[in-house]
Amino acid sequence: MKGFITGIGLSFCVAVASYGQAAQDTTQLLTFDEAVKIGLMNSVTLNQERNNLRASQVAKTSALASLGPSVSLNGSARRVDGNSFDQQQGRAVNGIRDNISVSLDAEITLFQGFNSLYTLKQNAKLVDAQAYFVKRTSQDVINTVSNQYLQVLLDLELYRIAKENFDVQDRQLEQIRGFVEAGSRAPVDELNQEALTKAAELVMVQAEITLNNDKALLTQSLLADPFDEFKVAKPSWDINTISNVDLSPDHMLQTAKIHRADYLRAERTESARRYGMRATQGVLMPRVYAFGSYGTAYNYVYGIPDSVRRNNEGINRPWRDQFQTDNIYKVYGVGINIPLFNGFQTRANVVQQRVNYENSQLATKNAEIQLKTDIQRARRNFEGAQKSYVVSQDQLKAAEEAYRLEQERYNLGITNLVEYSTANRAFVQAQTNFAQAEYRLLFQKIQVEYALGTLKIEDFQ
Known part of the structure; x- marks a missing residue:
């Protein structure tokens, strides 16, 4: 949608089908890939790093030109x-x-001790490091917007479940009132049902508050006008395809070391610091x-x-x-x-450059540990999300069948309100658990790609 890609100031309209809007509603729809594109276009941090990349490229060109007269x-x-x-x-x-x-x-x-040559190599490595930083920053934006967008979708689903439960409880309350008036139910059943209805309404209101807060957070990440509204739609992703991921540690580690931009940036920065140290040492030469x-x-x-x-x-x-x-x-x-003495300024610069190089070595080691930690965490969380999805799916089927049978028994007067309410709560909880498990699996797929450094916008188109 071209209107969304143009960014800030365009009109968004928040509307959810469960809000009971009319069929002729013409509000614009913010799709998942459009939200990611807007985030990449409007991100202040990403645009700043792109500007820094241009400055690094100019510095590299200057270092190359310095080899000439x-x-x-x-x-x-x-x-x-x-x-x-x-x-x-x-x-x-x-x-x-x-x-x-x-x-x-x-x-x-x-x-002069190959000072100019080492300076050129240093700037070339710094350009590579900044390019990787831009890539990782773009992945940060994709990861943030993706999680926030999916969180809004989860909030919508939880709101829908809460509203449907409230509607069911409200209808049940009206039915029980009729039974009480007819004398076929005790007045205490009406009071109990009224309490259950109010509790369901409270859950619905809280779900709506959570939805509005998460939508505001997404709006802020997109740098959109907070007074404008938009509606979202669930991506047409195949949950079975998402679950088919190679989670072998060796494969994930090998992939991450090739694609993980922050790790590659640390390596290039270390090389740049090494060349910077050698370039400074060259100043000591005639x-x-x-x-x-x-x-x-x-x-x-x-x-x-x-x-x-x-x-x-x-x-x-x-x-x-x-x-x-x-x-x-x-x-x-x-x-x-021939430099003889300048207040040890050059030697101080050499020491400073050596310290920078040693610190960059530590940063590279830390980046590798962070890479392995992220891989291990993403792998285990994804496996847990897969198990939760399967279990919650089976739970939903069982709870739905139990609720249906208990509802029939209650309508026939075979069971009491307490047993019926218990079955209803179990069914609502099963719906909630399944929705959370489904979106958690979607979240974890993105987290795996983010941990491997392969997360890109083309994956969602």
Whole structure:
């Protein structure tokens, strides 16, 4: 839906079929994949990391360009009043002299302990690390929006169950009132049923409050207008396909080490810190560089006596002669700079870079432990969710049949209200347990993909 993908400010309309809306309701529907797309588009954190990735790419380009020469075009125009050296006369003059000079200068480092090369490698690794960070951040957004969307769906289902139970209890109350008036039921049955009806109504109201709160949380994650409303729909996922997942620890660990972006980011950051340490160590080495300069100048001396001007007609030669011919110069050569002492600043930087590298090694180790922990937790939770789904399904079938039989017995007057209410509570609880087990299984499928680092929006389309 194109209207949703455009993001903030579009009109959402919350409506749930169980709210009793009319059939002609034209409110827009926020589907699961659209919610994920909006989250990816509007996430502040994700967009900030994308901007940081652009900055990292520029830094990498700058490091690559630094391998070449630094070139600058320099120029100046000045007036000297007093003693100065006149290039045209080849001597010092005392007076007013104008000078215009232009030069093209270049310098390139030939060797400095491979500082520039290591700096380039460092920035390349940092770009990779930031790209993985963007990928993991996008998975964080998908995971958050997915769980919140499915939570809203679960809340809707629990609200529907609570409302249906309230409707049943309310109808049962009206029926018992008729029986009491006819004298076929004791008045205490009416009071008991009224208490059960109010309890069911309270559960329904609490379910509605939970639904509204979770919908508000989803709205906040999507950066949508909280005063607008939307309705959601259950994804058409096959629960049997979802349950068919390879949960072998070795396979999951191998997959995670290939795809888990936060682990890969830690590895790339460690490599970047290693190259950064080596680049800083290179500054301790002598720097050998080549340089070159090509320039020219123009001089004009004021106040030259006529006698001097007549005998030295070439003192203030024309602009073209000076600037294009006489004053052109070329300078080139090689130089070496040997660092001796700078207050131990370079050595302090080397120590700092080494500490950064050692800390990044610890971070990589921690990321690997976190990866294994997440895999183990996701695997066990998914297995538990599968068992809960099967058990709750069987429980629902048994409770539904028991409720149906008990309802018939109560209508025939064979059983009392207490036994009938007990069967009804068991049936409602079984419905609730099944709904929770079903959505928990959907949650855990997403958690498995998130733990493996393979979670992507294409999985939900």
